[in-house]
Amino acid sequence: xxxxxxxFVSQKISKTRWRPLPAAALQPPDLFATGSWDNEDNRISVxxxxxxxxxxxxxxYQGEPQLLCDIRHNGDxxxxxxxxxxxxxxxxxxxxxxxxxxxxxxxxxxxxxQWEKAHYHVDQDTSCGGAACTGVICNKPEIVTVGEDGRIxxxxxxxxxxxxxxxxxxxxxxHAVTFLRTTEILTVNSIGxxxxxxxxxxxxxxxQIFSLAGDRVPLHCVDRHPNxxxxxxxGGQDGMLSIWDIRQGTMPVSLLNAHEAEMWExxxxxxxxxxxxxxxxxxxxxxxxxxTDISEKPSFLHQGxxxxxxxxxxxxxxxxxxAWLSNDPTKDRMEITNLVPNQTLSVNSLDILGPCLVYGTDxxxxxxxxxxxx
Amino acid sequence: MxxxxxxxxVMVVPxxxxxxxxxxxxWGPAEVLxxxxxxxxxxxxxxxxxxxxxxxxxIYIHTLRKLFNESHGIFIGLxxxxxxxxGKSRKSHLVQVSKNYRSVIRACMEDMHQAVSILSAMExxxxxxEILFVEAAAAGPLLLRLLDWVRLHVCDVDNMVxxxxxxxxxxxxxxxxxxxNTQTLTEMELKWQHWHEECQRYLQDGTFASNSHTESIxxxxxxxxxxxxEKKELMTTWYHFLVTRLLYSHPTVKPMELxxxxxxxxxxxxxxxxxxxxxxxxxxxxxxFEIHQVIKECSIALSNWWFVAHLTDLLDHCKLxxxxxxxxxxxxxxxxxxxxxSGLFSHHSLWQLGVDYFDHCPEYGRVYLxxxxxxxxxxxxxxxxxxxxxxxxxxxxxxxxxxxKIMAMKALRxxxxxxxxxxxxxxxDAAFATLISDRFLKDYCERGSFSDLDLIDNLGPSMLLSxxxxxxxxxxxxxxxxxxxxxxxxxxxxxxxxxxxxxxxxFWMTLLTDALPLLEQKEVIFSAEQTYExxxxxxxxxxxxxxKQKFQDDNVETMKVEMLRLALARNLARVIVxxxxxxxx
Numbered sequence: 010x011x012x013x014x015x016x017f018v019s020q021k022i023s024k025t026r027w028r029p030l031p032a033a034a035l036q037p038p039d040l041f042a043t044g045s046w047d048n049e050d051n052r053i054s055v056x057x058x059x060x061x062x063x064x065x066x067x068x069x070y071q072g073e074p075q076l077l078c079d080i081r082h083n084g085d086x087x088x089x090x091x092x093x094x095x096x097x098x099x100x101x102x103x104x105x106x107x108x109x110x111x112x113x114x115x116x117x118x119x120x121x122x123q124w125e126k127a128h129y130h131v132d133q134d135t136s137c138g139g140a141a142c143t144g145v146i147c148n149k150p151e152i153v154t155v156g157e158d159g160r161i162x163x164x165x166x167x168x169x170x171x172x173x174x175x176x177x178x179x180x181x182x183x184h185a186v187t188f189l190r191t192t193e194i195l196t197v198n199s200i201g202x203x204x205x206x207x208x209x210x211x212x213x214x215x216x217q218i219f220s221l222a223g224d225r226v227p228l229h230c231v232d233r234h235p236n237x238x239x240x241x242x243x244g245g246q247d248g249m250l251s252i253w254d255i256r257q258g259t260m261p262v263s264l265l266n267a268h269e270a271e272m273w274e275x276x277x278x279x280x281x282x283x284x285x286x287x288x289x290x291x292x293x294x295x296x297x298x299x300x301t302d303i304s305e306k307p308s309f310l311h312q313g314x315x316x317x318x319x320x321x322x323x324x325x326x327x328x329x330x331x332a333w334l335s336n337d338p339t340k341d342r343m344e345i346t347n348l349v350p351n352q353t354l355s356v357n358s359l360d361i362l363g364p365c366l367v368y369g370t371d372x373x374x375x376x377x378x379x380x381x382x383x
Numbered sequence: 384m385x386x387x388x389x390x391x392x393v394m395v396v397p398x399x400x401x402x403x404x405x406x407x408x409x410w411g412p413a414e415v416l417x418x419x420x421x422x423x424x425x426x427x428x429x430x431x432x433x434x435x436x437x438x439x440x441x442i443y444i445h446t447l448r449k450l451f452n453e454s455h456g457i458f459i460g461l462x463x464x465x466x467x468x469x470g471k472s473r474k475s476h477l478v479q480v481s482k483n484y485r486s487v488i489r490a491c492m493e494d495m496h497q498a499v500s501i502l503s504a505m506e507x508x509x510x511x512x513e514i515l516f517v518e519a520a521a522a523g524p525l526l527l528r529l530l531d532w533v534r535l536h537v538c539d540v541d542n543m544v545x546x547x548x549x550x551x552x553x554x555x556x557x558x559x560x561x562x563x564n565t566q567t568l569t570e571m572e573l574k575w576q577h578w579h580e581e582c583q584r585y586l587q588d589g590t591f592a593s594n595s596h597t598e599s600i601x602x603x604x605x606x607x608x609x610x611x612x613e614k615k616e617l618m619t620t621w622y623h624f625l626v627t628r629l630l631y632s633h634p635t636v637k638p639m640e641l642x643x644x645x646x647x648x649x650x651x652x653x654x655x656x657x658x659x660x661x662x663x664x665x666x667x668x669x670x671x672f673e674i675h676q677v678i679k680e681c682s683i684a685l686s687n688w689w690f691v692a693h694l695t696d697l698l699d700h701c702k703l704x705x706x707x708x709x710x711x712x713x714x715x716x717x718x719x720x721x722x723x724x725s726g727l728f729s730h731h732s733l734w735q736l737g738v739d740y741f742d743h744c745p746e747y748g749r750v751y752l753x754x755x756x757x758x759x760x761x762x763x764x765x766x767x768x769x770x771x772x773x774x775x776x777x778x779x780x781x782x783x784x785x786x787x788k789i790m791a792m793k794a795l796r797x798x799x800x801x802x803x804x805x806x807x808x809x810x811x812d813a814a815f816a817t818l819i820s821d822r823f824l825k826d827y828c829e830r831g832s833f834s835d836l837d838l839i840d841n842l843g844p845s846m847l848l849s850x851x852x853x854x855x856x857x858x859x860x861x862x863x864x865x866x867x868x869x870x871x872x873x874x875x876x877x878x879x880x881x882x883x884x885x886x887x888x889x890f891w892m893t894l895l896t897d898a899l900p901l902l903e904q905k906e907v908i909f910s911a912e913q914t915y916e917x918x919x920x921x922x923x924x925x926x927x928x929x930x931k932q933k934f935q936d937d938n939v940e941t942m943k944v945e946m947l948r949l950a951l952a953r954n955l956a957r958v959i960v961x962x963x964x965x966x967x968x
Contacts, residue, residue: 019448021732047732085763102763130797141763157764159799180835181801182764199805202841218837225845227805270772290772353459354735371735373452
């Protein structure tokens with residue numbers, strides 16, 4: 010916990026994202042972006058946590074995140090994703106999707122491209138009728154957005170008009186979207202359904218629909234296992250974590266009772282997917298660690314019940330059944346840790362890359378931990 | 384109504400002119416709305432303007448948000464901390480909390496460049512209250528704490544002290560400064576007396592007569608007030624003077640004796656030239672151990688409730704406030720917390736902090752929260768979800784229902800039937816679910832097909848929320864069965880919808896019409912009994928209509944009924960034969 014650096018930033022943070030590392034990079038990430046919400050003047054900010062030569066003996070760093078630059082954003086930041094090293098795509102509560110560019114040379118941000126009214130309601134009473142854009146996902150050069158209007162948009166960066174729009178894709182609000190494969194996306198909605206859409210096909214129907222058994226609890230977030238693409242995790246309004254195997258059945262494989270309130274984000278660790286992270290309205294951030302039950306691992310790694318991150322990456326791919334799909338996760342040793350010491354207000358967003366974790370809260374603070382697996 | 388103890392300050396609202404327009408006003412939680420009425424004194428009638436008069440400008444300062452958020456965390460921690468902590472550990476815990484609050488103030492001072500003086504004054508007052516009330520320093524340590532307090536807040540260090548330490552008789556001074564635990568108060572007093580007498584002897588002997596400078600030092604060491612006052616320009620404030628005096632004349636001062644020295648110090652220092660400023664009055668009240676007076680003066684002097692609310696709460700935890708009931712019922716701590724939290728709710732973003740403060744006001748907190756939370760504007764679904772979660776966690780069912788209804792209506796107006804249904808499920812609002820189902824059914828009747836099949840096909844257990852919703856789900860299932868050519872199952876379902884009264888009466892005609900293709904099938908689907916049931920339903924339907932209605936029915940309606948009767952009769956004929964034949968062979 011000593012490695013967690015906190016900073017109060019005078020704005021409620023709705024999204025935090027690490028800037029992606031170039032492919033061959035060995036060093037940990039040192040730059041992240043945040044978006045705020047519920048302000049009259051919302052901002053996109055870029056922060057640096059480089060050690061800047063302040064590394065101590067053990068390689069730990071001192072210093073809070075430093076603000077590099079920020080820019081005004083119209084509406085709440087509903088979702089945010091780095092398109093590449095320099096550009097950030099931001100979804101707004103006004104229904105607009107904006108691409109911002111971060112200029113490294115003079116440390117400024119500028120709005121590069123904008124799709125206004127990407128999401129809108131058709132309402133006779135109000136003239137604007139914008140609907141919040143709730144989710145955005147990028148796979149350069151493509152950008153997919155979803156919103157409260159149940160619409161799915163496919164944009165291509167630097168193209169003015171949408172490549173494809175599926176109107177009324179869903180009769181309820183779409184809360185999140187992610188790529189399943191390069192041509193397929195996954196969406197979750199507010200009546201508890203997980204849908205697969207094949208963007209190659211011209212029909213405006215999902216290719217598959219999965220739903221929770223029992224009550225149709227809204228699903229708020231979705232993430233796909235980085236290596237095994239049939240494993241999908243979703244988080245619900247009741248704080249439940251569901252793991253799905255999309256090759257089989259229409260219902261989740263396991264349901265894990267997690268948080269006491271809405272789960273806002275779920276992330277598999279991109280290089281070490283036996284680790285999963287979830288954050289919630291109840292103010293907690295959980296680290297789910299299934300790496301301890303792989304029997305092939307040499308015994309010295311079991312010391313203390315914690316495993317070191319990096320080199321187990323290859324052995325996991327070889328295991329026949331992923332730990333996430335095992336029938337009784339409580340029997341197999343899954344370690345779950347709450348990473349927030351004094352929880353008060355909601356943790357709205359988290360991101361992990363390598364050994365670094367960043368998360369933002371409604372208590373107007375950002376937290377960075379650069380020694381996650383130490 | 385209590386008497387006013389001071390003239391209320393006059394605030395001029397720029398642009399509002401009561402001589403030309405009659406004004407009216409209304410109190411809000413943290414502001415006043417001033418409005419120009421239609422009664423125009425000048426004879427013209429331009430458009431009316433509304434003025435929003437806010438007192439809490441501080442809330443809108445960017446850096447103070449840090450103060451509010453960090454102190455919110457400390458506040459919650461304090462409320463949640465174990466009550467079992469007793470005695471010394473409790474006191475040290477409370478002192479730590481007080482130090483945490485002060486470090487937050489100092490952190491903000493580092494960030495801000497203007498308004499530092501207010502924060503600095505707040506920290507000064509809080510620090511003194513911590514020494515006198517929270518820590519309740521006893522005689523002995525009290526002076527040390529006061530010395531630290533003055534040093535921390537006054538730029539000029541007491542030069543005298545430095546000189547003293549470097550002058551003759553250093554050993555004697557070491558004795559004086561060495562307040563270790565083994566020495567009791569009496570031992571210390573004795574030592575100090577001894578030292579004091581020695582100094583006096585030196586003065587009387589004329590040892591320092593040759594050097595007036597050293598002589599004045601000696602006089603100061605003896606606590607000679609006039610000598611100290613001569614060096615007035617080195618001390619910036621009267622409380623600096625006070626502590627210096629005490630250092631040299633009464634180092635073992637008891638807390639209760641402070642008031643006399645404080646009053647005389649202030650009088651001597653200010654010398655009647657200037658009247659005390661608000662800060663002076665507050666500090667004086669603290670030295671006099673008049674806690675309520677301190678709080679009252681701070682409330683008047685500071686424009687924001689933050690300081691008094693948190694300080695009072697801390698002092699309440701120290702069990703220092705008697706249940707001093709204010710005339711409108713709640714006690715002082717709760718009153719201040721309510722005011723502070725209400726101010727937070729008037730801010731577009733800080734309202735979330737206010738919730739936790741209301742939670743810890745046992746008498747009126749809940750009522751205030753109920754009223755405030757309904758008035759938060761809900762511009763996105765995510766915000767509405769956060770507000771709902773707050774209400775659900777506190778079993779505020781009324782508010783849950785009302786918020787869900789607002790969101791459902793919005794969704795319905797935007798034709799987002801799935802969203803609307805999702806909100807009704809959250810609120811367990813059967814009536815609204817019925818409304819939504821009726822919309823679906825209406826759409827179906829108009830268009831001949833269902834919209835949003837992904838929703839209706841996947842209702843699951845939420846179908847049971849309302850009868851109409853159940854009907855909708857089952858009706859769609861009928862269509863599905865028909866599409867899959869599972870005719871006998873479809874037939875059974877259709878009949879059940881009518882006989883079990885799941886279907887609304889208005890829909891029976893449609894259902895019967897849906898039965899027609901089943902009746903017309905080559906193979907017989909409905910059994911004799913089922914056919915009789917259908918006929919009964921048809922008769923119930925037509926019998927229910929009055930003669931006048933039958934007259935108004937257009938040809939289509941009558942033809943439909945005719946066709947149905949014919950189809951039913953034919954089906955009956957066929958099925959009787961079929962069933963009779965089977966039995967026979």
